[in-house]
Amino acid sequence: xxxxxxxxxxxxxxxxxxxxxxxxxxxxxxxxxxxxxxxxxxxxxxxxxxxxxxxxxxxxxxxxxxxxxxxxxxxxxxxxxxxxxxxxxxxxxxxxxxxxxxxxxxxxxxxxxxxxxxxxxxxxxxxxxxxxxxxxxxxxxxxxxxxxxxxxxxxxxxxxxxxxxxxxxxxxxxxxxxxxxxxxxxxxxxxxxxxxxxxxxxxxxxxxxxxxxxxxxxxxxxxxxxxxxxxxxxxxxxxxxxxxxxxxxxxxxxxxxxxxxxxxxxxxxxxxxxxxxxxxxxxxxxxxxxxxxxxxxxxxxxxxxxxxxxxxxxxxxxxxxxxxxxxxxxxxxxxxxxxxxxxxxxxxxxxxxxxxxxxxxxxxxxxxxxxxxxxxxxxxxxxxxxxxxxxxxxxxxxxxxxxxxxxxxxxx
Numbered sequence: 001x002x003x004x005x006x007x008x009x010x011x012x013x014x015x016x017x018x019x020x021x022x023x024x025x026x027x028x029x030x031x032x033x034x035x036x037x038x039x040x041x042x043x044x045x046x047x048x049x050x051x052x053x054x055x056x057x058x059x060x061x062x063x064x065x066x067x068x069x070x071x072x073x074x075x076x077x078x079x080x081x082x083x084x085x086x087x088x089x090x091x092x093x094x095x096x097x098x099x100x101x102x103x104x105x106x107x108x109x110x111x112x113x114x115x116x117x118x119x120x121x122x123x124x125x126x127x128x129x130x131x132x133x134x135x136x137x138x139x140x141x142x143x144x145x146x147x148x149x150x151x152x153x154x155x156x157x158x159x160x161x162x163x164x165x166x167x168x169x170x171x172x173x174x175x176x177x178x179x180x181x182x183x184x185x186x187x188x189x190x191x192x193x194x195x196x197x198x199x200x201x202x203x204x205x206x207x208x209x210x211x212x213x214x215x216x217x218x219x220x221x222x223x224x225x226x227x228x229x230x231x232x233x234x235x236x237x238x239x240x241x242x243x244x245x246x247x248x249x250x251x252x253x254x255x256x257x258x259x260x261x262x263x264x265x266x267x268x269x270x271x272x273x274x275x276x277x278x279x280x281x282x283x284x285x286x287x288x289x290x291x292x293x294x295x296x297x298x299x300x301x302x303x304x305x306x307x308x309x310x311x312x313x314x315x316x317x318x319x320x321x322x323x324x325x326x327x328x329x330x331x332x333x334x335x336x337x338x339x340x341x342x343x344x345x346x347x348x349x350x351x352x353x354x355x356x357x358x359x360x361x362x363x364x365x366x367x368x369x370x371x372x373x374x375x376x377x378x379x380x381x382x383x384x385x386x387x388x389x390x391x392x393x394x395x396x397x398x399x400x401x402x403x404x405x406x407x408x409x410x411x412x
Contacts, residue, residue, distance in 0.1 A: 005088055007051035008102030014078050016120045019087045020222045029073045037116050038068045047368035053078055094198055096223050098123050107131040113241040113271050119220035125201040126216030135165030137243035139258050140174025140250040149177045152249050156181025162303035167243040174249045183209055191217045192239045194232040198223040236261030240271045244310050247275045247297055251285035266293045359386050366403035
């Protein structure tokens with residue numbers, strides 16, 4: 001382990017991250033997301049984790065993955081250990097953390113909504129736990145007039161007073177106005193950046209909110225990566241996935257990141273309600289999004305009416321149960337609340353009631369004992385005992401390849 005970066009995360013960084021450092025050229029062997037997903041599936045088949053690739057005797061694992069990624073390519077990527085130690089030291093000196101899908105701290109919202117398409121690693125500064133707090137995503141154009149800046153700041157301020165975080169992209173214009181309105185009124189802010197995390201983390205006005213836990217900056221791209229249109233487009237889905245609802249303040253028609261991100265939500269993802277602004281001058285872009293299915297923002301004037309935009313759907317009594325995952329295991333499931341368990345029940349019964357849905361959440365596809373143990377960060381013996389209990393309950397089965405899987409339908 002290097003610093004506080006887990007072994008799994010180290011391996012994922014070596015396989016997928018450019019590790020940008022002055023004087024060092026980024027590797028041309030990096031695994032794109034699609035190829036990395038194939039590799040992870042193969043690692044699951046071999047019943048190993050990414051960290052096992054770092055072992056001195058990993059040759060057989062590398063050979064077992066050669067049909068997916070050429071062995072020499074894997075060795076070149078995994079051989080960047082010294083460079084990795086240098087960049088991690090640089091990140092830590094700037095209070096930048098890095099987590100992967102293998103880590104318990106990885107936002108469960110991203111795992112739940114994006115599954116295998118969630119970024120393999122996230123870089124950030126601030127309190128990572130804030131990434132699962134939800135709130136209102138506020139998006140819009142970079143170039144807007146003063147009236148819309150004032151309007152957007154007021155939305156951020158209202159969110160703060162109502163107790164909802166603001167999630168935005170950190171770009172100038174609407175993004176920064178929403179974040180500023182919330183921050184200036186003591187609210188929580190999540191900035192999902194497409195570039196320059198290191199630079200943003202050192203901005204003077206960010207220092208105090210970062211230190212007191214009211215601001216977290218996060219990016220799926222290297223902390224010193226420069227602006228890239230493709231990166232800006234790709235991070236849009238992260239903004240929506242980390243929020244409970246979204247407001248589009250301004251947008252062009254048929255072009256630009258704001259339009260593309262909103263259309264992606266309306267037509268494909270549908271993570272939550274998407275609203276468009278009503279107050280002020282009308283916009284062809286907003287009108288077009290409304291025709292595509294976006295809701296009209298009710299322009300709430302007080303905190304009570306602001307809360308109405310987050311009205312739960314009929315299934316809101318269910319809660320997401322999340323377990324730490326070895327890497328791409330889609331561990332988020334929807335499980336009903338346990339209404340029968342009482343505080344005066346034996347401790348063992350209360351422990352099992354808490355653990356059981358988490359173990360079941362890991363088994364959304366067949367896994368070996370080692371993979372389950374790694375997902376839960378427990379010894380194999382403990383994982384084996386829990387799995388045996390689930391087999392006795394008739395909700396899990398073990399096949400001849402020693403893979404554990406849920407029976408259908410699962411009894412949660």
